[in-house]
Amino acid sequence: MTQGVVMHWIALQPQPEEARTLQPGRVDAELVDTLPDVLAALGWWALQFTPKVARLEEALVLEVSASERLWGGRQQLLRQIFESNRPVAPVKHAQGATSLIAIARLYAAGLARTVPDDLPLAALAAARPHLATLEKMGCTRWGQLRALPRGGVARRFGAPLLEALDRAYGGKPDLYPWLVLPDVFEATLELAAQVETAPALLFGARRLLGSLQLWLQLRHSGVLALELMWTMDARRDTATEGQLVVRTAEPTGDMAHLQRLLGEHLARVTLPAPVLYLRLRTLETQKLGGETASLLPDEQRRGDSLHQMLERLSARLGPEKVLQLQPRADHRPERMQAWQPVSNATQLIAGSTDKTRAGGKKDSKEDALYPTWLLAEPLQLAVHRNAPLYQGPLTLLAGPQRLEAGWWGGGDCALRDYFLARSERMGLLWIYRERLAGPGRAGHGADADTGWYLHGLFA
Numbered sequence: 001m002t003q004g005v006v007m008h009w010i011a012l013q014p015q016p017e018e019a020r021t022l023q024p025g026r027v028d029a030e031l032v033d034t035l036p037d038v039l040a041a042l043g044w045w046a047l048q049f050t051p052k053v054a055r056l057e058e059a060l061v062l063e064v065s066a067s068e069r070l071w072g073g074r075q076q077l078l079r080q081i082f083e084s085n086r087p088v089a090p091v092k093h094a095q096g097a098t099s100l101i102a103i104a105r106l107y108a109a110g111l112a113r114t115v116p117d118d119l120p121l122a123a124l125a126a127a128r129p130h131l132a133t134l135e136k137m138g139c140t141r142w143g144q145l146r147a148l149p150r151g152g153v154a155r156r157f158g159a160p161l162l163e164a165l166d167r168a169y170g171g172k173p174d175l176y177p178w179l180v181l182p183d184v185f186e187a188t189l190e191l192a193a194q195v196e197t198a199p200a201l202l203f204g205a206r207r208l209l210g211s212l213q214l215w216l217q218l219r220h221s222g223v224l225a226l227e228l229m230w231t232m233d234a235r236r237d238t239a240t241e242g243q244l245v246v247r248t249a250e251p252t253g254d255m256a257h258l259q260r261l262l263g264e265h266l267a268r269v270t271l272p273a274p275v276l277y278l279r280l281r282t283l284e285t286q287k288l289g290g291e292t293a294s295l296l297p298d299e300q301r302r303g304d305s306l307h308q309m310l311e312r313l314s315a316r317l318g319p320e321k322v323l324q325l326q327p328r329a330d331h332r333p334e335r336m337q338a339w340q341p342v343s344n345a346t347q348l349i350a351g352s353t354d355k356t357r358a359g360g361k362k363d364s365k366e367d368a369l370y371p372t373w374l375l376a377e378p379l380q381l382a383v384h385r386n387a388p389l390y391q392g393p394l395t396l397l398a399g400p401q402r403l404e405a406g407w408w409g410g411g412d413c414a415l416r417d418y419f420l421a422r423s424e425r426m427g428l429l430w431i432y433r434e435r436l437a438g439p440g441r442a443g444h445g446a447d448a449d450t451g452w453y454l455h456g457l458f459a
Contacts, residue, residue, distance in 0.1 A: 006065060006097075007063060007065045007097060007170075008063070008064055008065045008068070008074065008096075008097065009061055009062065009064070009095065009096050009097070009098060009099045009101070009102040010061070010062040010081070010093060010094075010095050010102060011056075011060070011061050011062075011093060011095070011096070011099070011102035011103045011105070011106040012042060012046070012059060012060045012061075012062070012087065012091045012092070012093050012106075013058060013059040013060075013091060013092045013093075013106055014038045014039065014042060014089050014091050015089070015090040015091060015092060031044055031045065031088050031210075031211050031214065032088055032089055033189060033207065034187040034188070034189050034207060034208055034210075034211045035187065035211065038088075038089050039055060039058070039059075039060060041088050041089065042060055042087060042088060042089065042091065043055065043060055043179045044181070044211075044214060044215070044218070045087055045088045045214070046062050046087075046179075047179065047181065047218050048085070048214075048217075048218065049062065049064060049067055049071070049077065049080070049081060050062050050063060050064045050066070051178065052064075052066070052178055053178060053179040054099075054176035054177065054178055054179060055179065056099065056176070057103070057125060059103060059106060061099040061102060061103065061174075061176070063099070063174070064077060092106060093106065094106035094112055095112075096116075097170060098167065098168055098169070098170050098174060099167075099174045099176075100124065100164065100167055100168035100174075101116055101119070101168060103123070103125075104116075104120075104124060104142075104168075105119070105123075107122075107123045108122075108123045116142055116168065117141060117142055117146070118141055118142070118143065119141065119142045120140060120141060120142075121134060121139065121140055121141065121142065121145060124142065124164060124165070124168065125164070126160050126161045126163075126164035126165075127145065127161060130157050130161065133156075133157075142165070142168065145165060146165060146169070150162060181218055181219060184281065184282055185211075185212055185215045185280070185281065185282040185285075186279065186280070186281040186282075187208050187211050187212070187279070187280055188277060188278070188279045189204050189207055189208055189277065189278045189279075189280075190276070190277055191204050191275065191276060191277065191278065194233065194275065194276060195271075195274060195275045196274045196275075197271060198266040198267070198269035198270065198271050199266050199267055201228075201230060201275060201278060202259065202262060202263050202266055204278045205228055205259070205262050205266075205278060205280065206259055208228075208279075208280035209255045209258060209259055209262075209280070211280075212226070212255070212258075212280060212282070213253060213255045216285070217253065219285070219287075220287060220288055221251065221253075221285045221286060221287050221288060222250070222252045222253050222285065222286055222287075222288045223248065223251060223252060223253070223258070223282055223284070223285050224247065224248055224250075224251050224285060224286055225245060225246070225247045225248070225282070225284040226245070226246055226258070226280060226281065226282050226283055227243055227244070227245050227246075227280070227281045227282075227283055228243065228244055228246070228262060228278065228279075228280055229241060229242070229243040229278070229280075229281070230242050230243070230271075230275040230277065230278050231275065231276055231277040231278075231279075232271065232272070232273040232274060232275050232276065233273045233276060236272070236273035236274075238272035238273045239272060239273075240273075242269070242271070242275075244262075244265050244266070244269065245283065246258065246261050246262060246265060248261070248311060249310070249311060249342075251285065251286040251287075251288055253288070257311075261311060310322060310342050311342075314341065314342055319341035319342070320341060322341065322342045323339040323340060323341060323342065324340060324341070324342045325337050325338075325339060326338045326339070326340050330405065331403060331405040331414075332403070332405050332414045333370070333374055333455060333456070334374065334378075334455075370430070370456070371428075371429075371430040371455070371456025371457055371458050372456075372457065372458050372459040373456060373457045373458075373459065374455065374456045375454065375455055375456060375457075378432075378453035378454065378455045379453060379454040379455075380451065380452070380453050381394075381452040381453060383452055388421070388431060388433075388452035390423055390426065390429065390431075390454055391424075391425045391426060392423060392424050392425060394422065394423055394429065394431070395421060395422045396419045396420070396421050397419075397420045397421060397422055398419065398420040399417065399418055399419030399420055400417035400418060400419055400433075401417070401418040401419075402416070402417055402418075403415070403416045403417075403418060403432075415434065415435040416432040416433065416434055416435065417432060417433045417435060418430065418431070418432040418455070419431050419432065419433070426457070427457075427458065428457075428458035429454055429457060430455050430456035430457070430458070431453060431454050431455060432452070432453055432455055433451065433452050433453075434451040434453070
């Protein structure tokens with residue numbers, strides 16, 4: 001081994017396909033079906049324990065020495081790998097101080113504790129092309145080959161054999177292209193049977209979400225947008241592909257929430273032909289920040305959060321049915337706000353929270369004059385002796401609050417004085433008097449300054 005560095009390698013090789021059984025209910029149980037091959041699935045699973053995972057021949061090698069302390073020591077890590085969170089498919093495994101020792105012990109049955117000098121040369125990949133010649137020389141073990149003069153071995157068999165032998169004994173470092181997760185998650189699933197209704201696609205989508213969850217966990221990310229695509233029977237005289245896009249207000253790794261969103265969207269889809277394949281792909285992801293732990297017991301959260309509820313309602317009812325308030329830079333009350341689909345529930349929640357926390361005295365006094373309910377169109381009031389009437393005489397309690405706006409646009413100019421009034425039957429009202437008549441409004445001529453309107457009600 002390299003001087004001063006103590007390394008520990010684990011080699012894994014999947015068992016034959018007929019011996020494989022999945023463990024239902026696991027996050028990564030569907031990796032074998034949704035990734036290209038079982039080694040790719042094992043590689044994703046192994047990245048949970050160490051970032052140093054490489055594919056070597058038909059096996060995987062894991063260098064875990066740097067990760068042991070994070071898991072509480074070597075024995076705790078091995079217990080986690082082979083007992084608590086077992087591989088996604090049955091495997092043979094072996095360990096060693098170098099990757100080639102671990103691989104040799106993996107291939108040589110019954111040699112799990114054999115010292116390197118006694119390992120067979122057939123277990124060293126670089127020596128296999130020369131096995132016949134080496135056997136004639138009486139070399140069948142690593143130690144016997146290592147005892148031969150290095151110059152003669154290099155001239156007879158080439159430098160790669162000596163380099164492999166040095167790596168096997170730790171004289172040279174193991175350099176591998178480490179397994180790296182793709183920047184974009186994309187997985188395809190072949191359905192066991194043709195699916196003719198869109199809601200039934202959720203069963204297959206759930207399996208793809210299981211693979212997505214592990215990918216997100218390994219990248220410490222949350223998904224903001226993903227795309228579910230399906231391929232239909234090409235023998236039908238219809239479109240052969242379909243898709244839907246699901247977006248979330250904030251990055252999430254909650255597969256239960258994503259599954260519910262997919263279910264709501266699929267409930268509104270009609271398939272023109274049976275579906276044969278499903279494909280799931282991430283469109284936008286974002287790194288997740290760490291959570292601050294509290295010294296006090298956290299309150300138990302039950303049910304969906306507000307943004308999850310809004311997203312589910314939008315998916316079920318349609319975006320035009322679930323609206324959020326959007327403020328506008330306009331002093332006219334009827335134009336201060338607009339309603340639009342809930343495209344970003346996080347901003348909606350943050351905006352309402354910031355408004356609640358803003359505690360200026362000046363703002364609270366001004367907001368007190370604004371009503372709870374604003375009429376869609378101001379209602380012109382009857383006037384008696386220059387006093388407004390609404391189901392009886394009104395008593396002015398506060399005002400005027402003068403408003404002059406709209407003059408810059410060349411359109412509907414608002415010149416008003418707002419008052420807080422009390423009605424014996426209706427309670428508090430928000431009314432205004434036009435100081436000058438605007439285009440298309442009542443009050444032209446000499447009586448323009450006496451036009452009174454009801455604009456809002458207080459709950």
